[in-house]
Amino acid sequence: MQTPTDIQLIGTEVAIRWDDGRESFISFATLRAASPSAQVRGERDIFGHQYGGEAPQNHVGVEVTGWERIGNYAIRFEFSDGHRTGLYSYELLAELGELSR
Numbered sequence: 001m002q003t004p005t006d007i008q009l010i011g012t013e014v015a016i017r018w019d020d021g022r023e024s025f026i027s028f029a030t031l032r033a034a035s036p037s038a039q040v041r042g043e044r045d046i047f048g049h050q051y052g053g054e055a056p057q058n059h060v061g062v063e064v065t066g067w068e069r070i071g072n073y074a075i076r077f078e079f080s081d082g083h084r085t086g087l088y089s090y091e092l093l094a095e096l097g098e099l100s101r
Contacts, residue, residue: 002094007075009064014077016093024097032059032079034096035086 006017014031016024059081066078074087088096 001073002090003072004075004090004093007067009067012063014064014067016097018094022097024093024100026093026096026100028062028064028079029059030096030100031064031077031088032062032081032083033057034088034092035083036088036092037083037086 002022003019004016005019006015008015010025012028013025014028016026018024062083063080064077065080067075070076070087074089075093076084076087078084
């Protein structure tokens, strides 16, 4: 598993340096839209029925206002629209970084 060694907010992007030397740059809007939280994605019951979740939205202009590491596996970002419940695994962040290239 890749591990971030440095995380910085640069302009409208989150910059992540990984332990293998790679760097990822993920826009705030992309990060907010990809939130893995139940508030955004909804939840599924044992039968596969989904409940809740947000309709797709345009997050242009939403900013990351802070972040914190959660254990040794995820980052929780705080956004200017008040969202702060998604735990972004290092694996998800690496995938978003690849998609942003």
